[in-house]
Amino acid sequence: MQVPAQFQYERATSVAHALSLLTKFGPESRIVAGGHSLIPMMKLRLAQPEALIDINGLSELARISVEDGTLYVGAMVRHADLLSSAVVGEHFPIFHDAERLIADPVVRNRGTVGGSLCQADPSEDLSAAFAAVRGEAVIEGTGGRRVVLVREFFTGPYQTVVGENEMLVQLRVPISSSASAYEKVERRAGDWAVAAVGAELRIEGTQLVSVGIGLTALGAPNFHAPEAEEYLLGGPAVDERFAEAGRIAARHCEPVADQRGPVDYKRHLAEVLTVRALRRARTRWHGNHPQEA
Amino acid sequence: MEITVTVNGQQHTRNVEPRLLLVHFLRDELGLTGTHWGCDTSNCGACVVWLDEAPVKSCTVLAVMADGRRVRTVEGLGDSTGLDPVQQGFTECHGLQCGFCTPGMMLTARWLLDHHPDPSEEDIREAISGQLCRCTGYENIVKSIQWAAEHDTAAAAVPEESTVDSAEVSA
Numbered sequence: 001m002q003v004p005a006q007f008q009y010e011r012a013t014s015v016a017h018a019l020s021l022l023t024k025f026g027p028e029s030r031i032v033a034g035g036h037s038l039i040p041m042m043k044l045r046l047a048q049p050e051a052l053i054d055i056n057g058l059s060e061l062a063r064i065s066v067e068d069g070t071l072y073v074g075a076m077v078r079h080a081d082l083l084s085s086a087v088v089g090e091h092f093p094i095f096h097d098a099e100r101l102i103a104d105p106v107v108r109n110r111g112t113v114g115g116s117l118c119q120a121d122p123s124e125d126l127s128a129a130f131a132a133v134r135g136e137a138v139i140e141g142t143g144g145r146r147v148v149l150v151r152e153f154f155t156g157p158y159q160t161v162v163g164e165n166e167m168l169v170q171l172r173v174p175i176s177s178s179a180s181a182y183e184k185v186e187r188r189a190g191d192w193a194v195a196a197v198g199a200e201l202r203i204e205g206t207q208l209v210s211v212g213i214g215l216t217a218l219g220a221p222n223f224h225a226p227e228a229e230e231y232l233l234g235g236p237a238v239d240e241r242f243a244e245a246g247r248i249a250a251r252h253c254e255p256v257a258d259q260r261g262p263v264d265y266k267r268h269l270a271e272v273l274t275v276r277a278l279r280r281a282r283t284r285w286h287g288n289h290p291q292e293a
Numbered sequence: 294m295e296i297t298v299t300v301n302g303q304q305h306t307r308n309v310e311p312r313l314l315l316v317h318f319l320r321d322e323l324g325l326t327g328t329h330w331g332c333d334t335s336n337c338g339a340c341v342v343w344l345d346e347a348p349v350k351s352c353t354v355l356a357v358m359a360d361g362r363r364v365r366t367v368e369g370l371g372d373s374t375g376l377d378p379v380q381q382g383f384t385e386c387h388g389l390q391c392g393f394c395t396p397g398m399m400l401t402a403r404w405l406l407d408h409h410p411d412p413s414e415e416d417i418r419e420a421i422s423g424q425l426c427r428c429t430g431y432e433n434i435v436k437s438i439q440w441a442a443e444h445d446t447a448a449a450a451v452p453e454e455s456t457v458d459s460a461e462v463s464a
Contacts, residue, residue, distance in 0.1 A: 001317075001330075001333070002333045002334075003312055003313075003314065003317075004312045005312070006310065006311075006312055007311060007312060008311070009294065009311035009355070009357050032355075035353060035354065035355070035358070036335060036353055039314075039353045039354075039355070040334060040335060040353060042312075043333065043334075052311070052355075054357075054358060056358060080347070103335075103423065104338075104422045104423025104424075105401075105419065105420055105422065105423060106338060106341055106348050106349060106350055106401060106423045106424070107335060107350060107353075107423055109347040109348060109349055110344075110349045110350070110353070110354065189422040189423075190422060190423055
């Protein structure tokens, strides 16, 4: 029987209360929402917080909304809610693609978007999806609020810029006319990615005027592929260039060999999945802009 | 700390350690051993129960997180008038096999049918994709849920007399 070590449990009644509890209990305290990353780690004693601060009561962090051309996703939005949100699917199908492949429906009922990002697992899907669409993370601390690009949110495996007395409260993504997609290879339903790639693009005429590529489980710094994006930007959205972007993404990531496969295989997946994600995003773009096709 | 959880409509108040998992609370504190404790890693889904309106893996939920909330276990599926159509479907279509994954499978199936009364085979397979059957009896589990979908309204309106007996025989 796997049972976590003993800890003190506190229930936060507001963001300010959660922050005061973080300050009170210090660096050995952790915020828990869905708990689907943290509680398994606690059972295995890979994490042993002295205090858990439960934010499940903070319904203000569980909202999805669109205002002033921006999609707002509260940190405590459950995966199932992101997947079932029509407004999310309309503007960013990449999130629906990714969510369909994250864990399984029952786990998605409980796990949260913010929890996934804060866990910063190198194989986590939403990190690459938010990196692809250039999302922003809103972090609240006792000293106030700050906004960090998701592309600058991660400082290493399982590490983020969120400080000891801070918490992630919201993700936001500027909405511009774009199309996006997420492609993943996993060993079995609901597994962590062997590799995955998210892409977002915007086409004017035949030219790519905006492109974002996110990589998961491939050792890409900050979960994205800037070299491939730079190569594509301003050029035509054609297969040959997508293929070259795939090769560039594969060259610039640093996958590690593990039980999910050797480095060569993962680089191969980086290349193939980059092409697939770009092509699927392009198909969606033309589907939404038939007059330009 | 003291928690009060409404399980299958009945309130239970207990003093528990914060580290107690919901699955152990249900089994050890309340004696509701229909909730099975399987892989302990959120993979197998044998421990699935409803927390308020949705199924969750109770090996990855702290009992203290269920304080003030409602839990539905397999013991809360049927009632005095008979089995839930999902339970009946598992007996009709040999979806039970060894029975270990059955409670979780049935609770997920009930949730699926509540939201999706006419699911495709693909919908059913997706819904139970987070739950492992050690007998690999998925074909019959899918058929059982299809049976339940077909009989859901009728069964709810007219409880069948023989439901309890047939469950005991098949299980």
